[in-house]
Amino acid sequence: MAEDDRKDATRDAVGREIESAMNGQVSGLPPEQAEALREKIRLRVREEIERDLRARTASDRKDAAHLAKEARKKEKHGEEGETFIRFNRNFRFQHMVMFSSVILLIITGMPLKFPNFILSRFVINFWGGIQYSTIVHRIGAAMLIYFMIHHFLYTILTRDGRRDFWLLLPKLEDAKDIVHNIRHFLGKLPDKPRFGRFSYIEKFDYWAVYWGCIIMIGSGLFLWFETDVLRFLPKYALDVAHEMHSDEAMLATLAIVIWHFYNVHFNPDRFPGTLLWWHGRMSEHEMKEEHPLELEEIVARRAKESAEVSNG
Amino acid sequence: MMRPFLAAALAAAALFFTVPAVAATPGVGECMECHGDKTNEMTLPNGTTVSLFVDMQAYRSSVHGGSSCTTCHADAKAPHEKLKKVSCGKCHGDAEKSYAGSSHGKLHAKGITDVPGCDGCHGRHDIRKPKDPAARTFRLNIVATCLRCHKDRAIEQKYNLPDQKVMAAYEQSVHGMASKKSGLTGSAVCVDCHGNHSILPGDLPRSATHRQNIPKMCGKCHPGILEQYDKSVHGKGMRGGIAESPVCTDCHGEHTIAKIHDPSSSVSSRNIPKTCSGCHDKEAISTRYALPKKRFSSYMDSFHGIAVEYGMTKAANCSSCHGVHDILPAADPASSVNKANLPKTCGKCHPNAGPNFAKGDVHVEVSPKKAMGVFAVRLFYTIFISALVMLFVLHLGLELYGRWNRRKENGPGGKEGQS
Numbered sequence: 001m002a003e004d005d006r007k008d009a010t011r012d013a014v015g016r017e018i019e020s021a022m023n024g025q026v027s028g029l030p031p032e033q034a035e036a037l038r039e040k041i042r043l044r045v046r047e048e049i050e051r052d053l054r055a056r057t058a059s060d061r062k063d064a065a066h067l068a069k070e071a072r073k074k075e076k077h078g079e080e081g082e083t084f085i086r087f088n089r090n091f092r093f094q095h096m097v098m099f100s101s102v103i104l105l106i107i108t109g110m111p112l113k114f115p116n117f118i119l120s121r122f123v124i125n126f127w128g129g130i131q132y133s134t135i136v137h138r139i140g141a142a143m144l145i146y147f148m149i150h151h152f153l154y155t156i157l158t159r160d161g162r163r164d165f166w167l168l169l170p171k172l173e174d175a176k177d178i179v180h181n182i183r184h185f186l187g188k189l190p191d192k193p194r195f196g197r198f199s200y201i202e203k204f205d206y207w208a209v210y211w212g213c214i215i216m217i218g219s220g221l222f223l224w225f226e227t228d229v230l231r232f233l234p235k236y237a238l239d240v241a242h243e244m245h246s247d248e249a250m251l252a253t254l255a256i257v258i259w260h261f262y263n264v265h266f267n268p269d270r271f272p273g274t275l276l277w278w279h280g281r282m283s284e285h286e287m288k289e290e291h292p293l294e295l296e297e298i299v300a301r302r303a304k305e306s307a308e309v310s311n312g
Numbered sequence: 313m314m315r316p317f318l319a320a321a322l323a324a325a326a327l328f329f330t331v332p333a334v335a336a337t338p339g340v341g342e343c344m345e346c347h348g349d350k351t352n353e354m355t356l357p358n359g360t361t362v363s364l365f366v367d368m369q370a371y372r373s374s375v376h377g378g379s380s381c382t383t384c385h386a387d388a389k390a391p392h393e394k395l396k397k398v399s400c401g402k403c404h405g406d407a408e409k410s411y412a413g414s415s416h417g418k419l420h421a422k423g424i425t426d427v428p429g430c431d432g433c434h435g436r437h438d439i440r441k442p443k444d445p446a447a448r449t450f451r452l453n454i455v456a457t458c459l460r461c462h463k464d465r466a467i468e469q470k471y472n473l474p475d476q477k478v479m480a481a482y483e484q485s486v487h488g489m490a491s492k493k494s495g496l497t498g499s500a501v502c503v504d505c506h507g508n509h510s511i512l513p514g515d516l517p518r519s520a521t522h523r524q525n526i527p528k529m530c531g532k533c534h535p536g537i538l539e540q541y542d543k544s545v546h547g548k549g550m551r552g553g554i555a556e557s558p559v560c561t562d563c564h565g566e567h568t569i570a571k572i573h574d575p576s577s578s579v580s581s582r583n584i585p586k587t588c589s590g591c592h593d594k595e596a597i598s599t600r601y602a603l604p605k606k607r608f609s610s611y612m613d614s615f616h617g618i619a620v621e622y623g624m625t626k627a628a629n630c631s632s633c634h635g636v637h638d639i640l641p642a643a644d645p646a647s648s649v650n651k652a653n654l655p656k657t658c659g660k661c662h663p664n665a666g667p668n669f670a671k672g673d674v675h676v677e678v679s680p681k682k683a684m685g686v687f688a689v690r691l692f693y694t695i696f697i698s699a700l701v702m703l704f705v706l707h708l709g710l711e712l713y714g715r716w717n718r719r720k721e722n723g724p725g726g727k728e729g730q731s
Contacts, residue, residue, distance in 0.1 A: 112615070115612075
């Protein structure tokens with residue numbers, strides 16, 4: 001209603017302005033001609049104004065809808081407060097390369113370990129037969145090797161990488177946290193352990209990947225370049241590499257499917273998963289829940305920084 | 313040698329059609345006065361009607377076309393009564409002798425009427441040379457000639473013969489296709505393996521298809537292969553009278569023989585592990601001849617076995633390493649799987665294969681004695697994986713238990729999952 005009134009008022013004001021401007025133009029012409037010209041100009045200007053108004057209201061509506069959505073979001077997650085960047089873009093990219101390669105490796109590798117499993121033949125035929133699925137496996141392997149090198153350089157060369165590496169090293173606190181957490185599960189302690197940037201669960205995930213990558217890439221390269229390897233090592237060494245590759249694959253798959261998937265996807269807090277791997281953001285609420293010590297550190301650092309700034 | 317009904321027909325014809333007797337030995341023209349009539353027929357005592365017509369044209373173009381009727385029907389007069397049976401053995405003595413010893417001949421001698429006499433396969437007045445493409449015994453026509461009886465269910469059951477599927481399989485086999493589809497006369501037809509006049513069942517030692525005679529029989533057309541086979545461990549075993557030692561048909565099949573590239577062949581890349589392990593996976597055989605065990609399972613666990621199972625024909629199967637007709641035990645210095653020869657054998661597929669290929673077993677048997685390294689790794693991982701999985705499950709089980717408990721305390725919709 002209010003919008004319509006405002007629209008009408010604007011239109012009237014513009015109409016009056018046009019009338020007065022036109023009166024100057026048409027003076028001196030015969031009355032019929034003057035009236036016809038006036039009518040023509042009036043129509044043309046109206047058209048122009050209407051179009052402008054239409055465009056403006058459409059964009060207004062869009063803005064209003066966006067604001068309303070934001071407000072609703074704020075209302076719903078009121079307690080979440082600030083958003084923190086948990087994983088930077090580089091780290092997220094590494095994770096994506098890794099999980100794509102691991103998925104490729106598992107689906108092209110497991111049918112070789114379980115040729116009698118009912119889906120195995122389907123999966124191999126999906127790639128066009130074993131001649132091609134083994135090529136896909138090597139593409140996955142190349143991606144994983146790339147990831148390993150990328151992560152190694154990231155750990156050495158970037159500040160975030162170095163910091164995370166130190167924070168990921170297992171400490172005595174982790175053992176205490178495990179005991180604490182189990183007692184909490186059993187109802188002996190009311191509160192969860194207070195984790196820093198990385199809980200023992202995440203540290204386990206990280207080092208499992210480290211261990212897995214070293215074994216899988218090492219033994220996998222043996223199998224990939226078997227003829228070259230056999231120039232220097234006897235065949236039974238290759239057999240051992242083959243066995244390690246096969247068994248470690250099983251271990252890695254189970255670790256991912258049970259441990260990682262539960263803690264990240266199927267955990268009732270997270271179900272059916274989180275987009276953290278995509279946007280890297282974590283809400284203040286989640287930080288308080290899962291990484292309270294890190295949150296405290298951030299708050300303390302900020303207070304110190306702002307104090308320094310105000311002092312300086 | 314004629315079927316009795318024919319004999320009876322002629323006898324009856326002699327009774328009914330009385331032509332004035334002129335000479336003791338009638339010429340062909342005189343015979344044809346009666347037998348040239350297409351409508352000339354007679355009814356047997358059991359009610360069936362038999363034609364007495366003899367196609368003069370067919371007879372003239374037959375191998376015996378130059379002779380007169382009385383060459384075979386020596387007792388024929390005009391008019392005549394029941395004639396004696398024609399004896400082909402008068403001229404074809406060798407054939408008659410070997411026929412008499414055959415399964416067909418023995419039954420025929422007993423007066424059984426549904427086994428073929430000479431005419432059953434060769435025809436009567438229209439007999440042609442086997443080289444003549446119109447002959448029933450021409451190589452490309454033989455299958456049809458034999459199948460006239462051997463496709464008959466009643467005959468199969470009566471004489472306990474193999475099912476007609478066995479015969480049908482021949483037509484799809486490499487030999488059947490070569491003769492039927494490609495029209496090659498060099499391909500094996502029934503008589504090449506089973507013999508012609510002297511045909512006998514395979515369980516008799518005199519039979520061409522008896523186990524002991526099979527390599528020699530196949531070697532008639534495949535002499536190069538026979539030479540290789542004779543030197544192989546299987547050939548030596550067969551000659552030494554070892555019953556389990558395979559002959560050609562044990563691996564290739566009989567009526568079902570197919571090209572190795574045909575996926576249905578028992579010696580195709582995909583099927584050969586199963587074919588070989590038909591004997592080599594048998595406890596009794598590997599124990600009796602002190603052969604290494606678990607050859608099949610250890611092969612199927614290897615990448616070669618898995619790749620073959622998934623249809624990669626390029627991957628090594630049994631014969632890629634052990635050879636085909638020339639298989640020798642690994643202890644033989646000439647064997648392709650002798651340790652000294654392994655680098656060369658592996659090098660067929662793995663260029664630049666060196667002596668390290670021979671250091672370690674190809675068929676890896678995971679046991680502390682045979683492959684300690686692999687065994688240790690497998691043991692370690694079995695324990696490690698089981699322990700870790702148990703810990704994972706314990707941890708997440710406890711977590712869910714804790715959540716469930718707190719949920720119960722706080723009530724549904726309470727602060728579940730939060731401390």
